[in-house]
Amino acid sequence: MFGWLVWRDLILAWRRRADVLATLFFFVIVVSLFPLGIGPERETLKTIAPGVVWVAALLASMLSLGRMFGNDYQDGTLEQLLLTPQSTYLIVLGKTLAHWLVSELPLVIIAPVLGLQFGLSENSLAIVVVSLLLGTPVLSLVGAIGAALTLGLRAANVLVALLVLPLYIPVLIFGTGAVQASVGGTSPQAWLLLLAATVVLSLVFAPWATSAALKISVE
Amino acid sequence: MSSGRINWYKYAAPANFYPLAGKMIPWFALLTALLFIVGLYVGFFVAPTDFQQGEAYRIIFIHVPAAWMGMFLYVLMAIYAGIGWAFNARLASMMATAISTTGAIFTFISLVTGSLWGRPAWGVWWVWDARLTSTLILMFLYIGFISLQSSIDDPRRADRAGAVLALVGLINVPIIYFSVQWWNSLHQGATITAKSFKMAPSMLASMLILLAACWMYSIAVVLVRVRYIIREREHEAPWLAEAVALS
Amino acid sequence: MLEAINLSCVRGTRRLFKGLSFSANPGELIELRGENGSGKTSLLRILSGLAAPAEGEVRWQGKTIRSLGEEYSGAVAYLAHQNGVKDELTAIENLRIANGVAGHALHKPEAQIVLEQLGLSRQQNLPVRFLSAGQRRRLALARLLTSKTTLWLLDEVLTSLDDTAIKLSSRFIGDHLTKGGIAIIATHQDLNLAADRVQRINLSSGLSQ
Numbered sequence: 001m002f003g004w005l006v007w008r009d010l011i012l013a014w015r016r017r018a019d020v021l022a023t024l025f026f027f028v029i030v031v032s033l034f035p036l037g038i039g040p041e042r043e044t045l046k047t048i049a050p051g052v053v054w055v056a057a058l059l060a061s062m063l064s065l066g067r068m069f070g071n072d073y074q075d076g077t078l079e080q081l082l083l084t085p086q087s088t089y090l091i092v093l094g095k096t097l098a099h100w101l102v103s104e105l106p107l108v109i110i111a112p113v114l115g116l117q118f119g120l121s122e123n124s125l126a127i128v129v130v131s132l133l134l135g136t137p138v139l140s141l142v143g144a145i146g147a148a149l150t151l152g153l154r155a156a157n158v159l160v161a162l163l164v165l166p167l168y169i170p171v172l173i174f175g176t177g178a179v180q181a182s183v184g185g186t187s188p189q190a191w192l193l194l195l196a197a198t199v200v201l202s203l204v205f206a207p208w209a210t211s212a213a214l215k216i217s218v219e
Numbered sequence: 220m221s222s223g224r225i226n227w228y229k230y231a232a233p234a235n236f237y238p239l240a241g242k243m244i245p246w247f248a249l250l251t252a253l254l255f256i257v258g259l260y261v262g263f264f265v266a267p268t269d270f271q272q273g274e275a276y277r278i279i280f281i282h283v284p285a286a287w288m289g290m291f292l293y294v295l296m297a298i299y300a301g302i303g304w305a306f307n308a309r310l311a312s313m314m315a316t317a318i319s320t321t322g323a324i325f326t327f328i329s330l331v332t333g334s335l336w337g338r339p340a341w342g343v344w345w346v347w348d349a350r351l352t353s354t355l356i357l358m359f360l361y362i363g364f365i366s367l368q369s370s371i372d373d374p375r376r377a378d379r380a381g382a383v384l385a386l387v388g389l390i391n392v393p394i395i396y397f398s399v400q401w402w403n404s405l406h407q408g409a410t411i412t413a414k415s416f417k418m419a420p421s422m423l424a425s426m427l428i429l430l431a432a433c434w435m436y437s438i439a440v441v442l443v444r445v446r447y448i449i450r451e452r453e454h455e456a457p458w459l460a461e462a463v464a465l466s
Numbered sequence: 467m468l469e470a471i472n473l474s475c476v477r478g479t480r481r482l483f484k485g486l487s488f489s490a491n492p493g494e495l496i497e498l499r500g501e502n503g504s505g506k507t508s509l510l511r512i513l514s515g516l517a518a519p520a521e522g523e524v525r526w527q528g529k530t531i532r533s534l535g536e537e538y539s540g541a542v543a544y545l546a547h548q549n550g551v552k553d554e555l556t557a558i559e560n561l562r563i564a565n566g567v568a569g570h571a572l573h574k575p576e577a578q579i580v581l582e583q584l585g586l587s588r589q590q591n592l593p594v595r596f597l598s599a600g601q602r603r604r605l606a607l608a609r610l611l612t613s614k615t616t617l618w619l620l621d622e623v624l625t626s627l628d629d630t631a632i633k634l635s636s637r638f639i640g641d642h643l644t645k646g647g648i649a650i651i652a653t654h655q656d657l658n659l660a661a662d663r664v665q666r667i668n669l670s671s672g673l674s675q
Contacts, residue, residue, distance in 0.1 A: 004566030008555075015554040015593075076548030079516055080609075084568040085540030145387060149380050153370045162366055163384060166359040167391050170398035177405065198394075209387050216379040219517045373478055452479070 001086050002094050009098030012071070019067060024106045027060040031114045042119050049118035050179035053128060054135075057107050058168050061139040062161045064103035065147040068095055069214065073151045079218050088211035092148075096140045096207065104136035120183065127182040127192075134195040135175040141199075141206040142167050148213035171198055233310050233449045234458045240442040247439035254432030262425035275339035280422075282332035284430040285325045286350075288437060289357055292322030293392070296364070297385040304382035310445075312378035313452070315385065316368055317444040321437050323361035329354055349403040353396050360388045374452055467491055468513070468617060468648060472522035475508045482508055483669055486522070492616070492646040493662035495639075497653060500669030506652035507547065509669065510619045513650065514544040526617075540569075543613040545620045549606040553595035557586055557605050560594060564609050572612055584608050584634065599626040607635060618642060620651040 013020055034052045035045060072078035081091055111132055112125040120128065146164035150156040178191035230236045262280035296318040303312030333351050334344055345351070364384055371377035453459050467490065474484040482505030490496055498506045511517040513524055515531050515538060524531045531538045551560045558577050565572035581590050584604045589597055594605065603626045610618060618639070624632050636659055639649050643661045651657060 001567055001569045004563060004571075008563045008567065011559070012552060012554055075552060076546050076550040077552055079544075079546065080550040080564065081567065082516065083514060083539050083542065083544055085536040086567070086569060087536060145383070149367060149384060150370070155370070159366055159370055162359075163363040166356050166363065166395070167387070169356060170391075170394050173398040173402045177402065180405075194398075201394075205390070209383055213380065213383050215516075216376055216383065219376065219511075375476075454479070 002090060005091065005094035006098045009095060010101065013098070013102040020102055023060050023064045023103055024110065026063060027056050027107050028110065028114065030056040030059060032117070035117065045118040046120065046183055049115060049120055050176040050183065053111055053114060054172055054176045057132060057136065058139065058165065058172060060107060061104065061143055062164065064099070065143045065160050065164070066157055068099045068144055068147045069151055070147070082214065082218060088214065089207045092144060092207040092210045092214070096144050100137055100140040104140055108132045108136060124179060124182045127179050127188050130192060131175040131178040131195060134192060134199055135171045138171045138198050138202045139168065141202040144210040145206060145213055148210045148217060151217040171195070174198065231308055231310055233313070233453055234456065236310055237446055237449050237462050240446050244439050244442050247435050247442070251432055251435040251439055254428055254435055258425055258428035258432050261421055261428060266421040266425055267419055276336070278332050278336045280425050280429055282329055282336055283426050284433045285329035285332060286354060287430060288433045289322055289326035289329050289354065292318050292325060292437065293357060293360065294389065296322055297389040300382035300385045304379050312382070313445050313448045314441065315381060317441045317448055319361060319365050320444065321440055323358070323365060325433070326354060326358045326361055330358060347403070349400045352399050352403070356395055356399070364388070467527055469525040470513065470522070471525065473509070473512060473519045473524070474521040475505055475512060476520040477508060488665060488667060490648045490650065492648060493643050494648055495643060495659055495661035496650040496665045496667060497657060498650065498667050498669065499653070504669040506669055507621055510544065510621050510650065510652055514542055514619050515539065541615050542617045542619060543610050543615040545606055545610055545623055547621050549602045550609065551594050551602055551605050554593055556591050556593055557581060557597065558590040560605060561608055561612060565612055568613065570614065580608050580612055600628055600631060603627055604631055607638065611638060616647050618647060618649045620649065622652055622654070624653065624655060
């Protein structure tokens with residue numbers, strides 16, 4: 001059942017790939033805006049790179065959250081999913097995984113390319129990838145809560161950002177901390193471990209909150 | 220329960236709580252006024268001048284109680300919301316909504332007074348220290364809760380969605396605080412602690428009295444607001460017309 | 467098997483119905499009548515488990531549906547106002563994925579047979595957004611047919627259907643009842659379905675006949 005659910009979301013995302021690509025391009029554009037706004041000085045760019053990449057990833061994630069449940073809510077398939085004899089926890093997990101694969105993984109893949117624009121070393125680029133790899137699942141898991149709470153509401157996109165961005169702050173701090181450590185020459189290990197802990201915690205608790213939120217919104 | 224004791228469950232119904240709240244409000248308002256007068260007197264006339272910061276430090280008598288209230292009220296709001304959700308208790312949910320505004324106001328006051336304190340003390344209007352930053356994030360959490368509830372038309376969905384958000388926020392607060400602490404200790408340059416600040420007993424007394432005043436104020440104002448919410452939500456109920464006429 | 471006990475429903479600030487009780491056993495049909503907005507959809511949603519009643523409870527085989535959780539979900543199929551089909555998927559994909567997610571995979575040949583029964587053979591590989599309203603409703607019915615559930619909750623099942631499709635649907639519902647299923651249908655029209663027992667519940671007047 002889990003496989004069918006993820007497969008379903010993947011096919012749907014593929015058939016609407018314009019939406020998915022738009023988010024990716026948004027990420028690229030936002031990251032590129034910063035040197036334009038701040039100036040192309042090597043050292044400045046290296047300093048701001050971790051923050052810029054991570055904040056852009058956060059914002060791009062925000063844009064994609066509406067798609068997690070919104071479409072299914074509109075055509076009635078969401079309630080059909082909730083009516084299957086499967087635990088809502090697993091349904092949420094499946095949708096979150098699909099969301100991560102479609103909306104977050106591309107960011108992780110393209111981030112090192114963007115990191116080059118900021119003059120980051122190979123080591124630092126590797127840490128950018130690892131930190132995003134660890135951190136983006138949290139963005140999907142926690143973002144799902146916001147997406148579920150705001151189903152069908154006016155201005156849901158902005159509202160989701162308002163609700164979820166404060167909750168993203170720890171991930172932002174740990175993720176940028178790891179990259180900054182690498183840029184500064186110290187070990188990013190502690191930060192990466194914190195990120196890993198956050199992932200585990202989110203995996204255990206976030207889908208529960210999302211399930212509850214879905215049931216509330218669908219009622 | 221014996222017949223001599225009050226049946227508290229009766230007051231879980233908005234219809235019964237409404238007049239009770241109405242009777243309590245004047246008392247709390249009175250206590251608020253008294254405690255504020257005493258607390259401010261102690262803070263401004265009894266507490267000594269700080270030899271490092273001069274008179275300007277006195278703003279902490281408002282800043283610290285406001286900050287504490289912001290935090291306590293968030294926890295209280297989350298608890299009420301949780302009870303309202305778990306037990307399907309409308310009044311508890313209404314209390315959560317009523318508390319949210321007051322909590323947000325206190326947090327805002329705490330941010331503004333924190334900033335005002337910073338200016339004479341450190342020369343800047345804002346510092347990214349762990350406490351102020353955490354307070355800012357708390358402000359965002361309040362704004363999120365209030366925005367979510369105002370965006371949902373169906374009152375019960377608003378109650379329950381708010382409960383989920385408030386509880387998720389509550390669990391996250393320690394994580395956020397911890398991460399901000401770490402972030403802050405890493406970028407030491409911005410940190411200026413008030414460790415050198417010595418507290419005279421009268422200063423502590425003033426803060427505690429003002430904290431009590433804030434509590435009394437909160438109770439009074441939350442009761443007023445919850446009565447307003449009850450009137451709005453139960454406007455079709457027959458008991459309401461009588462009760463409004465009486466109070 | 468299905469018992470509704472003292473149900474009451476509130477939408478916003480309006481009370482739609484109160485003190486509603488009824489029961490249904492295998493082979494029985496309940497017709498829900500009432501004006502628009504009288505609570506037919508709300509009642510169906512309460513019976514499906516999606517919504518909680520303001521008061522009262524629903525029991526399945528003696529246990530509350532709340533306590534049964536997923537076990538109850540496995541016994542119920544709900545055809546809502548919306549069809550519950552994805553526009554971007556083809557008819558056959560919709561059917562197979564819906565079954566796969568529900569935990570009982572449907573092989574392609576079986577899916578094709580069902581679609582043929584509903585007159586959707588030619589449309590099976592078309593994305594649903596190219597289908598007419600009637601065809602989409604029939605696809606939703608196909609999903610119902612493959613769901614292997616005992617209790618069918620149908621909200622205005624006959625809307626957008628032409629006469630042939632209506633006859634088809636009536637036959638399917640009739641078969642379902644004969645095999646021991648239960649059907650609760652919200653409808654504006656008379657259904658003329660044979661069943662062991664037919665109850666009519668009119669929500670507008672708050673009466674049950």
